[in-house]
Structures are given as structure tokens and as C-alpha cells.
Amino acid sequence: MFQIIDKKDLAPSIKQFVVDAPLVAQKARPGQFIILRIKEGGERIPLTIADYDTQKGTITIVFQEVGKTTKELGTLKAGDYLADFVGPLGKAVEFSNHKKVLGIGGGLGVAPLYPKLKMLHENGAEVISIIGAKTADMLIMEEEIKAVSDKTYVCTDDGSKGRHGFVTVVLKELLEQGEKFDEIIIIGPPILMKIGTEIAKPYNIPIMVSLNPIMIDGTGMCGGCRVTVGGETKFVCVDGPAFDGSKVDFDELMKRLQTYTSEEKLALDKYHSERGACKCHQ
Amino acid sequence: MPSINRSKTKTPMPSQDAKLRSKNFNEVALGYTEEDAINEAQRCLNCKKPSCMEGCPVQVQIPRFIKHIAEKNFESAISVIKETNSLPAVCGRVCPQEEQCEQKCVLAKRGDPVGIGRLERFAADWERQQGVKIPDKANPIGKKVAVIGSGPAGLTCAGDLAKLGYDVTVFEAFHEPGGVLIYGIPEFRLPKEIVKQEVDFLKKLGVKVQTDMVMGKVLTVDDIFEKGYEAVFIGTGAGLPKFMKIPGENYLGVYSANEFLTRINLMKAYKFPETDTPVKVGKKVAVVGGGNVAMDSARSALRMGAEEVYIVYRRSESEMPARKEEFEHAKEEGIIFKFLTNPTRIIGDEKGWVKGLECIQMELGEPDASGRRRPVPIKGSEFTLDMDTVVIAIGTGPNPLLIEATEGLKLNKYGYIETDEDGRTSKEGVWAGGDIVTGSATVILAMGAGKKAAQSIHEYLQGK
Ligand SMILES: Cc1cc2nc3c(=O)[nH]c(=O)nc-3n(C[C@H](O)[C@H](O)[C@H](O)COP(=O)(O)OP(=O)(O)OC[C@H]3O[C@@H](n4cnc5c(N)ncnc54)[C@H](O)[C@@H]3O)c2cc1C
Ligand SMILES: Cc1cc2nc3c(=O)[nH]c(=O)nc-3n(C[C@H](O)[C@H](O)[C@H](O)COP(=O)(O)OP(=O)(O)OC[C@H]3O[C@@H](n4cnc5c(N)ncnc54)[C@H](O)[C@@H]3O)c2cc1C
Ligand code: SF4
Ligand code: FES
Numbered sequence: 001m002f003q004i005i006d007k008k009d010l011a012p013s014i015k016q017f018v019v020d021a022p023l024v025a026q027k028a029r030p031g032q033f034i035i036l037r038i039k040e041g042g043e044r045i046p047l048t049i050a051d052y053d054t055q056k057g058t059i060t061i062v063f064q065e066v067g068k069t070t071k072e073l074g075t076l077k078a079g080d081y082l083a084d085f086v087g088p089l090g091k092a093v094e095f096s097n098h099k100k101v102l103g104i105g106g107g108l109g110v111a112p113l114y115p116k117l118k119m120l121h122e123n124g125a126e127v128i129s130i131i132g133a134k135t136a137d138m139l140i141m142e143e144e145i146k147a148v149s150d151k152t153y154v155c156t157d158d159g160s161k162g163r164h165g166f167v168t169v170v171l172k173e174l175l176e177q178g179e180k181f182d183e184i185i186i187i188g189p190p191i192l193m194k195i196g197t198e199i200a201k202p203y204n205i206p207i208m209v210s211l212n213p214i215m216i217d218g219t220g221m222c223g224g225c226r227v228t229v230g231g232e233t234k235f236v237c238v239d240g241p242a243f244d245g246s247k248v249d250f251d252e253l254m255k256r257l258q259t260y261t262s263e264e265k266l267a268l269d270k271y272h273s274e275r276g277a278c279k280c281h282q
Numbered sequence: 283m284p285s286i287n288r289s290k291t292k293t294p295m296p297s298q299d300a301k302l303r304s305k306n307f308n309e310v311a312l313g314y315t316e317e318d319a320i321n322e323a324q325r326c327l328n329c330k331k332p333s334c335m336e337g338c339p340v341q342v343q344i345p346r347f348i349k350h351i352a353e354k355n356f357e358s359a360i361s362v363i364k365e366t367n368s369l370p371a372v373c374g375r376v377c378p379q380e381e382q383c384e385q386k387c388v389l390a391k392r393g394d395p396v397g398i399g400r401l402e403r404f405a406a407d408w409e410r411q412q413g414v415k416i417p418d419k420a421n422p423i424g425k426k427v428a429v430i431g432s433g434p435a436g437l438t439c440a441g442d443l444a445k446l447g448y449d450v451t452v453f454e455a456f457h458e459p460g461g462v463l464i465y466g467i468p469e470f471r472l473p474k475e476i477v478k479q480e481v482d483f484l485k486k487l488g489v490k491v492q493t494d495m496v497m498g499k500v501l502t503v504d505d506i507f508e509k510g511y512e513a514v515f516i517g518t519g520a521g522l523p524k525f526m527k528i529p530g531e532n533y534l535g536v537y538s539a540n541e542f543l544t545r546i547n548l549m550k551a552y553k554f555p556e557t558d559t560p561v562k563v564g565k566k567v568a569v570v571g572g573g574n575v576a577m578d579s580a581r582s583a584l585r586m587g588a589e590e591v592y593i594v595y596r597r598s599e600s601e602m603p604a605r606k607e608e609f610e611h612a613k614e615e616g617i618i619f620k621f622l623t624n625p626t627r628i629i630g631d632e633k634g635w636v637k638g639l640e641c642i643q644m645e646l647g648e649p650d651a652s653g654r655r656r657p658v659p660i661k662g663s664e665f666t667l668d669m670d671t672v673v674i675a676i677g678t679g680p681n682p683l684l685i686e687a688t689e690g691l692k693l694n695k696y697g698y699i700e701t702d703e704d705g706r707t708s709k710e711g712v713w714a715g716g717d718i719v720t721g722s723a724t725v726i727l728a729m730g731a732g733k734k735a736a737q738s739i740h741e742y743l744q745g746k
Contacts, residue, residue, distance in 0.1 A: 023500050037457060041550065043558035044457075069558060084457045086494045216549065216559075219455050219496055220681055221521040222541035226532060233525065233532065238683060252532055255634035259534045263560035270555050 002036075002085035005058060007078045010140040011133075013065040014108065015074050016050070021085050022057030024049075029092030030115035031210070031242050034059060035218045037084035038076070043069045046215045046237070048112035049088060050141075059087070062111035062140065068267040089218040093208070093242050095119070098182040100126040102174065103149070104167050104196060106188025107133055110141050112210055113187045114148070121148035128181070129153070130170045136161035168192065172199050181205050186245060190257070194250035207245035211236045213256060227253050287324035290393030294318075295400055300614040304584045307469045307552050310611055311375070316354070319404040323352035326396045329388060334398060337386035339730045340366045344383060344398055351401055357412075359405040367402075368441050369434060369729055371410060371476045372463060374403025376574075377726050380606045410479060416486045420447035425743050428453060428511040430497045430684065433461020434725045435517030435716025437484060438732030439739075444487040446740055451511075452484075453495040458548065461519055463725070465548040466540070468578050470585070471608070474547075498687035503712060512746065513711050513739045516699065517732060520717035522679040526570065530628030531674070535562060535636035539571070539579045539675035546582050564670030565589045568639045570625055571675030572602040577609065579673045580617045591617050592667065596624040596644050596657045622646070622657060626664060628672055639669045678722055688712075696721065705735035713739055 006018040024034060033048045051060035065071045076082075093116055095101070101120055105113035110131045121127050127148060132155035133139040139154065139161060146152045153170045154162030163170060167188075185208045186196040193209040200207050213225040213236050220238040227236055230247035234240065296312040297303075303310050314322065326348040334344045343362050350359035363370045379385075379399035387395035427443050429436045432454040440450045458464050460477040485491060495501065503514055523538035525531050542561065545551040549559035563586040569579045572595035580591045593612070595602060598621045602609060613619070622644040629638035643663035646655035680697045692700045692708035698721055699714040701707050707714050715731025717723055 023495075027500055041553075041557040043549070084494050086455070086457075086496060088499055089496065216541065216544055217456065219521075219683055221523065222544055223523045223525065223538040224541045228532060252634070256532065256534060258633075259562060260560050263554065263562070267555050267558060267560070 001081040001083065004076055004078055004080050004082065007076070010062060011138045013074070014062065014138070014140055015065070016060060016062045017076075018058050018060050019082065019085060020057060021059050021087075024059050024085065024087045025052045025054050025057045028052040028054075028059060028088040030119045031093030032088035032090045033218075033241060034061065034085055034087030035089060035215065036061075036073075036082050036086070038069065038072055039083045042072075042083065044084070044086075044216055044218070045069050046089070046212070046218060048210070048241075050111040050114055051118075052115075059085075062108065064108045067264050068271045071268070071271065086218065089237060090241050091239070093119075095123070095125070095183065098123070098125045100181050101128070102171070102179075102181045102184045103127060103129045103145075104171055104184065104186045104188070105129070105131045105145070106167050106192040107138070108140070109188030109192070109210075110139075110145060113185060114141055114144055116185055117145065118148045125182075126150050128174070128179075130155065130167045132156060132162075132167035134158065166192070166195075168196050168199055171196055175200060175203050183208060185209075190250050190254045193245060193248075194254075197245035197248070197250070201246050208242050209245035209248060210241045211243060211248065211253060212241065213253060214259065227256075285324060287321055289325060292394040292397040292400070293322040293325075295397075300611075300616075303470065304581075304615040307585055309473055310470050311607075313407050314400055314404040316356075316408075319351050319401060320354060322397045323348045323401055325389065326352065327388065333386040333388060334383040334396070337382040337384070339382065339724075339726050340733065342366050342383075342402070347405065348396065348398070348401055351405060356405060356408045360409040363402060363405055367726075367729070368438050368733075369480055369725070370402050371406035372434070372472060372480065373726055373729070374399050374401075374406055375472050376467060376605070378605045378724060382726070410476070414479070414483060416483070417445065419488055420445055422449065423447040423743075425449065426451070426511045427513045427515070427739060427743075428506045429515045429517065430503075431455075431461060431517040431519060431716070431718070432459035432481070432491065433517055433519050433716060433728060434463065435519075435718075435728035435732040436461070436515065437480065438729040439515045439517065439713075439715065439736045440489045440732075441484050441487060442733055442736035443739060444484065444489045446736075448740075448743070450488070451490040451492060453497050453501070454491065454493045455496045456548065457493050459491050459493060461517075465544045466575070466578070468543065468547055468582050469552075470581070471578065496683070498684035503684075503688045503709070507711065512743055513713065515705070515732070515735050515739065516684065516707070516712065516714040516718060517716045517728070518681060518684055518718045520678045520680055520698075520722045522681045523674070524677050524679060525674055526625060526676060528625060528627055530630055530636070533628055533630035533636045534634050535564060535670055536628060536672045537674070539569070539575045539673055540678065542579050542673045543575070543582065546586070552582075552586060561586065562671065563588050564636075566592075566667075566669050567671040567673065568592045568594050568625075568667060568669045569673045569675055570594045571677070572597065572604060573675065573677075574604050574608055576675040577604045577612050577617075579675050581608075581612055581615060583671065583673065584615055584617065588671070592620055592669075593617055594620045594623050594625060594639070594641060594667075596622065597654060598622055598646060601654045620667075624657065624659065629666065636670055636672055637668065638666045639672055640664055640666045680718055680721075703734070704738035705731055706738060711742075
């Protein structure tokens with residue numbers, strides 16, 4: 001059992017937990033993730049390690065309530081326990097002597113972007129960041145990102161904060177202005193990573209994306225998380241989750257994410273009917 | 283003196299009706315009654331030189347335990363079995379007896395062999411019903427041993443060392459211990475309650491089981507030594523799924539058998555939405571492969587509501603590596619077998635869902651390295667089966683996750699760990715056994731390897 005030590009609401013339906021998991025915290029590195037299960041009979045869901053504290057033995061996760069499991073997770077409070085908390089999984093990201101990088105986080109993707117930028121910043125790289133969300137109140141971790149960036153652009157789809165438009169618009173502008181980077185990191189919904197990659201590809205700058213297929217074990221034993229990268233089948237849980245965006249077959253990833261749409265709906269409807277009216281936005 | 287039963291056929295195994303069972307996940311074979319067991323035990327000739335024992339990888343004293351059953355002395359029967367086999371309730375259900383003990387039984391020359399597996403299962407089930415006695419805890423030696431992986435190899439090694447007085451901790455990646463016995467072999471063949479009881483038994487012996495520990499990630503083998511463990515046994519199995527490398531394998535509705543079975547067994551997708559993990563099973567399902575894994579996938583698909591389930595296998599019936607009983611059961615349940623058939627391509631629709639499996643007809647040529655006749659494609663014989671789910675059960679390889687994180691482990695050319703006869707690896711203080719050494723094999727061989735390693739670890743630590 002793993003105790004939730006602290007809970008924070010970052011935005012409507014986006015929550016942050018600090019979880020007591022000393023062994024995981026000891027080994028955690030930017031780019032890695034954990035898999036948790038709320039309780040017996042529950043689903044195993046992957047969440048990125050948004051921050052870790054080796055001293056205190058804690059792992060920070062940030063999640064968006066999108067379906068049954070994440071909604072149920074959102075009802076837990078500080079002091080409650082999770083049945084399982086497995087990690088750190090996946091490969092840690094490595095940057096070779098980067099001098100200047102661009103980090104782009106869309107929606108929930110800002111959370112997994114943060115530990116990478118933090119590491120780069122600590123290593124002395126110049127960090128430019130572009131973060132965005134649908135609306136101002138959905139924007140998360142702005143302060144944290146700013147703290148590890150030399151310059152931060154904020155965008156919202158509806159213009160309620162910062163630039164009006166998608167993060168990719170700023171990306172395009174920067175590249176067109178001739179800005180050079182050692183690497184561009186793009187994390188967010190697959191469609192954002194796909195479009196971002198298409199924009200950046202012609203500039204021959206390495207592009208790092210972080211993929212989020214459906215997973216079970218997270219150890220390479222099921223193959224459910226497979227994606228095509230550079231024409232080869234890769235298991236995201238062990239070969240990733242970070243990949244060279246210019247080689248990823250995003251269309252396949254997006255299709256595979258739809259596998260259980262009807263089951264996800266069934267599970268959510270059942271959950272709501274058992275809990276009475278929808279309480280998720282209270 | 284017990285009387286003798288001269289019947290040429292085995293006492294039939296009571297089982298669930300094929301029609302009924304193909305819709306539920308309850309155990310298929312129900313087990314002998316006391317009367318059935320005594321009746322079957324009385325077929326055994328109690329041979330002076332029992333050839334059956336030559337076929338048993340752990341040398342169970344077969345005629346001795348059978349004689350006890352014939353004499354209605356079930357308690358003695360089970361203790362004889364347990365002298366050499368620590369998981370009889372499992373082995374009685376899943377060992378390929380027809381290639382082992384029963385193949386060597388003298389009666390097999392002129393009829394059915396003695397139903398050794400069924401009797402083993404009977405004795406073990408009888409004991410469980412009585413409530414298994416927990417042996418007195420051994421005097422603690424004060425030495426810590428770590429076991430990585432909780433499949434039959436790891437569990438056996440842990441149990442044997444605990445009985446000798448070692449302080450044993452099992453580290454398991456999944457949230458539940460048991461290895462393939464939990465995530466792979468379905469409930470209808472091996473009830474999970476039995477595996478749980480075996481694990482509980484070990485815990486009562488003093489074995490500590492830590493789940494959620496992906497070793498190599500959360501701790502390395504060297505970390506374990508630093509924590510004061512003096513020996514490590516690696517029993518991580520052969521859990522890396524192989525794909526066919528044919529076009530279309532990433533379409534929606536294509537599963538590795540590992541994923542398919544893990545969703546159903548470990549995550550209990552057959553109870554969805556009562557449980558949270560779903561699995562997608564269409565009306566027409568093709569399972570590619572001919573081993574136990576393929577049979578289990580096909581029969582699980584049927585139970586999940588598929589209307590037609592095919593097994594597509596590139597060799598012929600006689601080369602199929604599956605246990606005979608599973609093949610028979612699968613046929614009874616209505617699984618359709620396409621022998622000498624090999625998939626060449628998976629066909630998908632515009633949304634990316636599987637809609638067909640293109641196959642080619644095969645014929646048998648010269649024997650290959652495995653001694654089986656090599657299947658060769660017949661040119662121009664391609665045809666397409668309409669399918670909406672495809673499960674690939676063509677084998678597994680070694681999972682590199684722990685191995686890559688462990689310095690100084692010598693591997694063979696296929697990536698499995700190299701060991702000597704006692705399971706000792708090239709790394710000081712580290713043993714390995716089971717599928718991670720041999721490649722996918724059997725429960726009993728994994729168990730045997732765990733046993734041998736435990737003995738060898740004991741000798742090593744005594745000398746330290
Ligand atoms: C390596 C990795 C890291 C991740 N990190 C985070 C994170 O830090 N924070 C976070 O909120 N989410 C993260 N995700 C996604 C998260 O695992 C899913 O949102 C979660 O499993 C949904 O479960 P559910 O039961 O609540 O929703 P479901 O009912 O399963 O799904 C509801 C909706 O979410 C979509 N969905 C389902 N699974 C995923 C998935 N794996 N990725 C994206 N969308 C999905 C479905 O298509 C559906 O539209 C990560 C995924 C991976 C693979
Ligand atoms: C579907 C199926 C049906 C089968 N049917 C039969 C049958 O009828 N009869 C028969 O005799 N054999 C059968 N087998 C084969 C048999 O189950 C295996 O040979 C046997 O289980 C191997 O045992 P093992 O202990 O070596 O490994 P496994 O049972 O594979 O257990 C390995 C364990 O190690 C864990 N692990 C792996 N990596 C790590 C890590 N890095 N850290 C921590 N833990 C880790 C795994 O999660 C797993 O729990 C079947 C196999 C399958 C898949
Ligand atoms: S070979 Fe057959 S008949 Fe002889 S002891 Fe073994 S089981 Fe009994
Ligand atoms: S999640 Fe099972 S192999 Fe990646």
C-alpha cells in the first residue's frame with residue numbers, strides 16, 4: 001500500500017498527488033513513469049513521474065480525470081492509500097550537453113515536460129518553453145515551468161490567457177524567426193505531437209516526444225503498448241516513452257488509443273450510476 | 283491387500299459438459315472422487331522397476347503414492363508426493379503427463395496408462411480440503427536470500443530455502459505472485475485459488491513476498507547484495523511476446539497471447555465491467571500457434587463470447603506441442619483447427635480494425651533442427667479467413683529488462699541466462715532457473731530448476 005501524502009487541485013479535473021514511495025523515488029529519473037492501481041480489481045494505469053524527491057522518498061503525479069479510473073483516483077484524499085504503485089518504468093531521458101532547448105507542453109503534457117526542463121535547466125542549458133491549455137483555468141504548473149525556463153510563452157485555445165491559439169503557432173514562429181535549438185521536446189495529446197513534429201521536421205532539429213499508448217504491465221511482457229517508430233515495432237513501456245518524433249507513426253498510435261472506446265464509456269457510465277449523480281466537477 | 287482393477291482404460295475424469303463450460307470460466311475437469319481415485323489407483327501394478335518414474339523430471343515416487351491411494355491412505359499419499367514435488371495441485375493439473383510419467387507407464391503398451399496426473403491432483407486436492415498442515419518453522423540460519431520472480435521456479439526455490447531456515451524474500455514485478463500460473467494459465471484449467479494457497483503456504487513458512495517490484499528498475503541485483511542478501515535466484519521466466527513480423531500486426535484487435543491472457547486472467551477482464559480492465563473479443567477469432575498458450579487463448583476467446591474460434595497452426599496435428607488433454611478439450615468445445623496453415627498478412631478496415639487473416643497452405647518437408655518435419659508453403663495457395671480478432675501465440679523470448687540491468691551475467695546466443703547444472707550463473711552469488719534459462723518449457727521443469735538451485739545455494743552459503 002502506498003500513501004497519498006498531499007493532494008492539490010491544479011485545474012478543474014486536473015489533480016496532483018504526492019505519493020510516499022521511497023524505493024521508486026530513489027531510482028526515479030526524468031522521463032520515467034509509474035503504473036498504479038487504486039484497489040483490488042482496478043485497472044493498472046500509467047502516469048508520468050512529474051517530480052520526485054529522493055530525500056523525502058516521494059513521487060509527484062499529475063493526472064487528468066478522463067475516464068473511470070482517473071475519476072475514481074480524483075476522489076481519493078491525502079492520507080488514503082493506493083493498492084499498487086510500480087516504478088520507475090521506462091527509459092530515463094538523456095541529453096548530451098545541450099546548450100539551448102525548446103520545451104512544448106500542451107494540456108496535461110506540461111506535467112511530464114517539467115522534470116525534463118528542470119534537469120536541463122540544472123545542467124545549465126538555456127530553456128525556452130511554450131505551454132498551453134484549452135482555457136486559462138486549465139493551464140497547469142505555469143510557475144514551476146517558469147522557474148526552470150529562461151523564457152516562457154503561454155497560450156490558450158480560447159485566448160483567455162497569453163497568446164490566443166495553439167502552442168504550435170508559437171513553435172512555428174520561433175522556427176521561422178530562425179531560432180536554433182539543440183533539441184525540441186513536445187509533449188501533449190498525440191495530435192499535438194504529430195502537428196508539432198510536422199512543423200519542426202524541416203528544420204532538422206532533433207524532436208523528442210513522449211508517447212502514451214494503452215498499457216498493462218509496463219515491463220515489456222504484453223506488447224499492448226506497441227507503436228511503429230522508424231518502421232520498427234517498439235514497446236513504449238520499455239523502449240520509451242520518449243522517442244524521436246520524426247520517426248513515430250502517430251496515426252497508428254491515435255487509432256490504437258481508440259481500441260476500448262465503448263468499454264471505457266460503459267465503465268464510466270456504470271461508475272457514475274453507482275455513485276449517483278456526476279460529482280466529478282464539484 | 284487392495285484389489286486389482288484390470289480395466290484397459292483410465293477411470294473417466296468427471297468434467298463439466300462441453301457446451302456448458304464453453305460459456306464459463308469454472309474449472310473444466312472436476313477431479314476424481316475418492317471412489318474414482320481408489321479405482322484408478324488399483325490399476326497400478328506397483329512395478330518393481332517403475333518406468334513411470336524415469337519420465338518424471340522430479341522423480342516423484344509414483345508407485346508408492348499410488349499404493350497409498352489404493353489403500354485409502356490419502357495422507358501418506360500426499361506426503362510421498364511432497365517429498366519431491368512442492369506444487370502437486372498445480373502439476374496434477376498442468377503437467378504434460380502423456381509425454382512424461384504416463385508415456386513410460388508399462389500399461390501404456392496395451393491400453394491407457396495409469397492416470398498418474400489425475401491421482402496426483404486427487405491427493406493434493408484431498409489435502410487442501412483437509413487443511414494443509416504447516417510444518418514447524420526451521421531454525422533461522424540468519425542469512426538472507428532474494429528470489430526474483432514468483433513463477434514455479436522462484437516459488438519452489440523460495441520454499442525449499444525457507445524450509446532450511448533462510449530468510450527469503452521474493453520480489454515480483456506484478457501485483458500478484460504466481461507467474462504464468464496467475465497471468466497465463468486460465469482459471470478454467472488452474473483455479474487461481476490454488477495458486478494463492480500455494481503462495482500462502484510459503485508465507486506461513488516465513489517467505490516474504492514483495493509485489494510491485496520490477497527488478498532491474500526499482501532495485502538491481504547489486505543493490506540486493508548491498509542490502510545484505512547473500513545469494514540471489516533469478517526466475518523471471520520467458521515473458522517477451524514474439525510477433526510474426528507480418529504486415530498488419532498493429533491493427534486494433536490483434537493481441538499477443540500474453541496481453542490477451544493477462545487481461546483475462548490477471549486483470550479478470552472476464553468480469554468486466556465489475557472489474558476495470560476490458561478485453562475486446564470479436565465474433566470470429568483466430569489464434570495463431572499450436573501450444574498450450576494457443577489452446578488457452580482459443581478456449582478463453584470462446585468463453586468471452588466468440589462465435590467461431592480458429593486455431594491456425596503451420597504444422598500438422600501430430601507436431602502440436604500442446605498437452606493432449608487441452609487439445610481434446612478444445613476440440614470438444616468446438617474450436618476449429620486449421621492445420622498446415624500459416625498467416626501471411628493481417629487485413630484491416632479503414633478505422634484500423636482487423637477484418638481478415640490472409641494465410642497460405644503449408645506442406646511438410648524434411649525434418650528441421652527440432653526433429654519435426656519443416657512446414658513449407660505451397661505457392662499460390664493463399665486464402666483469407668474473415669476475422670475480427672487475432673491472437674498471436676507463436677512463442678516468447680527472454681525479457682531483457684532485468685538482464686540488461688545486471689552486470690556480469692553470461693547469456694547464450696538467444697539471450698537466455700547461462701548456468702551450470704545447479705543453476706549457478708557466471709555472476710558470483712547469483713543462480714537462475716526456469717524459463718529464463720531454458721526458454722519456455724514446463725511448470726515441472728521450472729520447479730525442478732528452482733529445487734536444484736535451492737540445494738546449490740544452501741551448499742554455497744554453508745561454506746561461506
Ligand atoms: C507513459 C504514459 C504516461 C502517462 N502520463 C500521464 C500523466 O502524467 N497524467 C495523465 O493524466 N495521464 C497520463 N497518461 C494517460 C493515462 O494513463 C490515461 O489517461 C488513463 O489511463 C486513463 O484511464 P481512465 O480509466 O481514467 O480512462 P479510460 O476510460 O481508460 O479512457 C478515457 C479516455 O482517455 C483516453 N485514454 C485512455 N488511455 C489513455 C492513455 N494511455 N493515454 C491517453 N489517453 C488515454 C481514452 O482514449 C478515452 O478517451 C499516461 C499514459 C502513458 C502511457
Ligand atoms: C498460457 C500458458 C499456458 C501454459 N500451460 C502449461 C501447461 O499446461 N503445462 C506446463 O507444464 N507448462 C505450461 N506453460 C509453461 C509454464 O507455465 C512455464 O514454463 C513456467 O511457468 C515457467 O516458470 P518460471 O518460474 O520460469 O517463470 P514464470 O512462470 O514465467 O514466472 C516468472 C515471474 O517473474 C516475474 N518477473 C519477470 N521479470 C521480473 C523482474 N524484472 N522483476 C521481478 N519479477 C519479474 C514475472 O512477472 C513472473 O511472475 C504454459 C505457459 C503459458 C504462458
Ligand atoms: S509404470 Fe505404471 S503400472 Fe508401473 S508403477 Fe508406474 S504407474 Fe504403476
Ligand atoms: S505495457 Fe505491456 S509491453 Fe508495454
